[in-house]
Amino acid sequence: MSKTKSEKLINEKGLRVDGRKFDELRPIKIEVGTLERANGSAYIEWGKNKILAAVYGPREVHPRHLALPDRTLFRCRYHMAPFSTEERKNPAPSRREIELSKVIREAVEPSIFTELFPRTGIDVFIEVLESEGGTRCAGITATSLALADAGIPLKDLIVACAAGKVDGQIVLDLDEVEDQKGQADLPVAISLRTGEITLLQMDGIMSAEEYEKALNLAIEGCGRVHEMQREALKKKYAMEEEGAEKEGEDEVTSE
Amino acid sequence: MPLLIERRQLVLPGDILAEDDFNPGENTYREGGKIYASLTGLANIAGKNVYVVALKGFYMPIVGDLVIGKVIDLRLGGWLVDINSPYTAILPTSEAFDRSFNSRRDEMSNFLDVGDLVVVKVIAFDRTRDPQLTIRESGLGKVSKGHIVRVTPTKIPRVIGRKGSMINLLTRGTNTRITVGQNGLILVSGDRPEMEALAVRILQMIEREAHTLGLTDRVEELLKKGKGTES
Numbered sequence: 001m002s003k004t005k006s007e008k009l010i011n012e013k014g015l016r017v018d019g020r021k022f023d024e025l026r027p028i029k030i031e032v033g034t035l036e037r038a039n040g041s042a043y044i045e046w047g048k049n050k051i052l053a054a055v056y057g058p059r060e061v062h063p064r065h066l067a068l069p070d071r072t073l074f075r076c077r078y079h080m081a082p083f084s085t086e087e088r089k090n091p092a093p094s095r096r097e098i099e100l101s102k103v104i105r106e107a108v109e110p111s112i113f114t115e116l117f118p119r120t121g122i123d124v125f126i127e128v129l130e131s132e133g134g135t136r137c138a139g140i141t142a143t144s145l146a147l148a149d150a151g152i153p154l155k156d157l158i159v160a161c162a163a164g165k166v167d168g169q170i171v172l173d174l175d176e177v178e179d180q181k182g183q184a185d186l187p188v189a190i191s192l193r194t195g196e197i198t199l200l201q202m203d204g205i206m207s208a209e210e211y212e213k214a215l216n217l218a219i220e221g222c223g224r225v226h227e228m229q230r231e232a233l234k235k236k237y238a239m240e241e242e243g244a245e246k247e248g249e250d251e252v253t254s255e
Numbered sequence: 256m257p258l259l260i261e262r263r264q265l266v267l268p269g270d271i272l273a274e275d276d277f278n279p280g281e282n283t284y285r286e287g288g289k290i291y292a293s294l295t296g297l298a299n300i301a302g303k304n305v306y307v308v309a310l311k312g313f314y315m316p317i318v319g320d321l322v323i324g325k326v327i328d329l330r331l332g333g334w335l336v337d338i339n340s341p342y343t344a345i346l347p348t349s350e351a352f353d354r355s356f357n358s359r360r361d362e363m364s365n366f367l368d369v370g371d372l373v374v375v376k377v378i379a380f381d382r383t384r385d386p387q388l389t390i391r392e393s394g395l396g397k398v399s400k401g402h403i404v405r406v407t408p409t410k411i412p413r414v415i416g417r418k419g420s421m422i423n424l425l426t427r428g429t430n431t432r433i434t435v436g437q438n439g440l441i442l443v444s445g446d447r448p449e450m451e452a453l454a455v456r457i458l459q460m461i462e463r464e465a466h467t468l469g470l471t472d473r474v475e476e477l478l479k480k481g482k483g484t485e486s
Contacts (some may be wrong), residue, residue, distance in 0.1 A: 039313070058313060058341035069383075111268075113284070113293060117315070118382055120341040148268050151312035151409070153282065153293040156269030193269045193291070233267055233295060237310055237466070 009178055010167040017178065018047075022171045025161070025221055030142070030232035032149050040150025042232070044142040047175055048132035053142035054125045055150040061121035071114035073121040076105035078139055080128040100136050101126075107140050107160065107189040107199035113153040122152065133176035137162050140189045140199065141225055148233055157229055158198060160189035161221035163214040165206050170213045172221045186211070188218040192226055262299055266292040266307060273305045280306030296409075297466060310466060314340040314408040314438040316377045316386040321395075323403070323436035324388070326371045329363050336373060336388060339408070339438040344386040346375060351390065372398035374434055374442065394434070401432075401444030402455050406462040408439035413465040414458065421461070421471060428478035429454040453481040 010016055020026070026047030035041035040055035061067040078100040082091045093101075104126065112122070124146065126139045137160035144158040164174045166182035179185050184204025190197050206214060258273045260266065272283060273290045282294040283305055292298065296307040316322070316338065324336035324344060333347040348356040351366045367373065374395050380386035390396055406414060414435055415422050426433050431445030431454045441458055445451045457477050464470055 040311075060341070060343060117341050148295055149311070151294060151309060151407075153284075154268035155284070155286075155291070155293065157267065191269070193271075230267055234265060237265060237295070 008167065009181060010169055010171075016166070016171065018175060022169055023217060023220070025173045025224060026175065028225065028228050030145065030228055032145055032232050032236045038146075038150075040146045040148070040152070042142040042145035042149060044138050044145075046134065046138040046141075047173075048130055049128070049135055049138045050130040051135060051138050051142055052125075052127045052129065053139065053146040054127075055122065055143075055146040055152070056125075057122035057150070058117045058120035058152070059123075061119070067119045067121065070118050072112070072117050072119075074105060074109045074112060074114060074124075075121060076101045076108070076124045076126065076143070078104055078126045078128070078136075080131060080135075084128045084131045100139070103199055103201065104136060104140055104143060108143050108147065108158050110196070110198050111144065111155045111158050111191060112147065113155065116153055122147075122150075131176070133174055133179040134162050134187070136160070136199075137187050137189070141229060145229055145233060149236070156191040156193045157226065157233075158189055158191055159222040159226040159229060160187060160199060161218050161225050162187040163218035163221065165204065165210060165214065170210060170217055172217050184210075184214070186214045186218055188215065188222065190219060190222050192222060258300065258305070260298045260305075263297045265296075266298045267295050268293055270298075272298055272307075273300075276303065277305045278303050280304040282307035282309050308466075309409040311407050312409040314338070316340055316342060316344070316380040317437070318377055318380055320377045320437040321374065321434070322377060322388075322438040323372060323374055323398070323434065323440035323442055324438070326367050326369055326373065328369065331358065334363070334367050336375065338375075338377075338386070338388075339405075339436075339440060340386070342380070342385050344375075344377070344388050346373070346388040346390060350388070367397060372403065372442075374398060374436070398442060401442050402451055404441040404443060404455050404458045406439050406441065406458065406465075408437065410462055410465040411435060411437055411439060413470070414441065414461055416471070421474065424471065424474060424478075425454060425457060428475075428482075429457075453478075456481070 029045040031043040034043040035054050038054040042053045044051050061073050082089050128135050140160035163172050163186050165184040166178045184206045186202045189199030260272050270292045279285045279290045283290050284293050292307045294309045296309040298307050322338045324338040326334050327337045328335040333345045336344045336346050338344045375388040375390050377386050378389045429450045431443050434442040443454045
């Protein structure tokens with residue numbers, strides 16, 4: 001983590017390179033059910049990040065021998081489109097993408113009731129169309145929504161957000177420049193209902209106090225993203241909320 | 256503070272529904288004495304049972320369910336049938352012939368071939384083995400004509416209505432025969448194609464607006480309008 005003295009990432013007014021305050025998120029837009037042919041899907045725009053998540057399943061596992069006798073097989077593929085970066089990216093899965101596929105899977109899987117449909121598989125495809133730092137957090141947030149959209153039983157929605165250290169200051173939601181030129185990056189994924197942290201990575205160096213501060217800031221950011229996540233999921237069913245307000249005797253039969 | 260929701264309130268996975276002396280019903284779970292939703296849907300209470308009517312889901316086979324499936328493969332022991340579920344079902348050869356099946360004498364594809372649609376019933380399923388089907392009951396068998404409408408399996412109760420009210424209204428109104436598979440596939444067949452098309456349109460409307468109130472009235476209205484334009 002080298003830092004060139006000439007470049008300032010935080011100016012005299014305390015504003016960052018893109019004009020944000022230290023605890024400000026980039027603008028976020030979330031859409032649920034974007035893809036028609038997937039069982040569940042979500043699209044997220046987080047700053048300049050543009051990410052699609054698609055869920056297929058539960059369905060039969062192929063190849064068959066991978067199926068688990070007591071729970072569903074949850075598979076994730078994080079992939080960056082060749083045009084998602086400044087310089088063309090080779091479409092073949094890189095070391096980084098394989099790692100991110102793994103950490104996203106491990107961040108989201110604890111929220112799924114996998115034991116309810118043994119011998120099946122759930123496949124998630126996370127496609128990064130445009131990237132600007134913090135794709136893993138955006139990817140996790142979108143994946144959890146896509147799973148909820150697919151009608152897969154979940155314990156909670158998983159949210160993720162990063163914090164880090166830039167120019168000696170603890171800041172929320174690092175973008176690409178801050179990630180590369182800053183001193184530390186700390187992505188966190190969490191189930192806010194229980195407070196269980198399902199992803200915690202750190203790149204760079206922070207003191208114990210700084211770490212504590214960054215973690216709390218990241219969790220606070222997660223809270224804000226969580227609200228947007230809920231809004232997006234509710235919006236898809238906005239119609240029936242209007243309907244529910246109208247009084248009527250005819251009820252949904254549940255049996 | 257036992258109940259924390261209103262009737263028909265939209266809930267998301269992880270939302271708290273009730274505490275203490277309630278029982279977790281469909282699409283909910285209990286953790287630390289509290290009941291939470293596990294799916295997106297409308298929360299409801301029946302007695303002490305708190306449950307969620309899911310807005311979208313997949314079909315888990317239940318023994319005794321009538322389902323509509325598609326033959327996807329022929330195997331030695333039977334036909335593999337896609338029943339719109341995470342599990343592929345098996346229709347054993349013994350179901351098709353009265354005498355014992357002999358692969359040298361009988362040709363399986365003469366009875367059912369890949370791509371055929373069948374109305375079948377689930378006779379066994381327990382998560383450790385794939386669901387087994389039967390075709391030997393009245394009303395079951397190969398589908399020869401009609402339209403197939405696909406809806407989310409969780410909305411099937413709405414299509415049927417209370418004690419079959421919705422489906423009766425629709426069959427009477429359009430003069431068609433409607434077979435509702437619990438797996439979300441609905442077969443509509445009638446003598447007149449325009450009535451078939453009307454029934455299909457209404458079924459699609461029911462799926463779109465399944466979670467709203469006053470649906471029966473709107474169906475009646477559409478039936479009236481549909482018949483008016485056509486006579």
